[in-house]
Amino acid sequence: MSDDVRDPQGDLIGHMRGVTIRFAAKTVLRDVNIRLHKGQLHMLSGPSGCGKTTLLRALNRLNDCFDKHEVNGNICLKLSAGEIDVNQLADKQLPLLRRKVGMVFQNPNLLPGSIIENLTLPLKVVAGLDSTRAMARCEEVLMQVRLWDEVKERLNADATSLSGGQQQRLCLARTLVLEPEILLLDEPTASLDPYNTEVIEQLLASLKQQYTMVMVSHCPAQTKRLADKSFKLERQQVISE
Structure with missing residues (x-):
């Protein structure tokens, strides 16, 4: 990737080249090519079922969790190491990959326990x-x-309270606590009301100079508000950027 680092749009931190992904006999993505730039927020848009989440999961190998998964092509990331x-x-290297390329899902995926336990458990188990x-x-x-001012007096309360x-911001905090370099966000505001959507959007806008982000969104207005670079998927491919 060394020749690409001089890209005029900024430092290249990753790319997909000729990536095709299948699950059993079904091709979900075909010959996908994208470039990721350091410190930018990249938005993936397109109709339901076009492969946006599959593309996102390919960046930290979460598609491996599904049976009969096959991927061809090159996915290269430039991390600090x-x-x-x-x-x-x-396989033994995947936990470190997923620490450095963290993911926030569409619906908050809380750990059982308190607010503070959702953060301290990964720090103790993963970071030691x-x-x-x-x-x-x-x-x-x-x-x-x-979130600190909202929860500092009740850190031991159940996270589901x-x-x-707030739950989605806690999940984002749990990803950030392990000091990732790339953030993957799968429609993080899809289940939120307009007020909380605005809060999350403002938060992401403030973070995008610290982290390289790749985010799935169904909302064209949100893509316009947040994206430094956008990719539109259709018919298993990236058709525009």
Whole structure:
């Protein structure tokens, strides 16, 4: 990817070249080519079933969780530890990939337990931090997602006691707490009301200089508001950008 780093649109942090993805006999994506630029928010749009989420999951190998999954082509990411070919990674390397390329899903996927446990558990299990350092990191990311002032007096409350918008920000905080380099967002505002959608959009706009982001959206207005670069998918391919 070294020749592409001089791309005039900014530092290239990743690309897909000739990527085709099948599940059993069904081709979901065919000959997809996209380029990802550091510090930009890339939006994926298109009709339901066109492969947006499959494309997103390919970047951190979450499609591997499904049976009869086959991928061809090249997916290259340039992370701080060096350039990697995502499809060539051994299974034992996938946890680190998914830490560096974190994902926030359409519906909040809370861990069982309290608000603070949703953040400290990954820090202790994955990052190996002690309680003091874990709490300091938790406060930092809760402030980053603008949730600290809303929850600081009830950190031990059940995470399900939060509103939908707060739950989604907590899930975003749980991804950020492990210090990813790329954020994947699968329609993170789809289940939220207009107020919480605006809160999340403002938050993403503030984060996009710190993180490279790839986001799925069904909303053309949202794409226009947020995207530094957009890709439209149709008939299994990226038809415009």
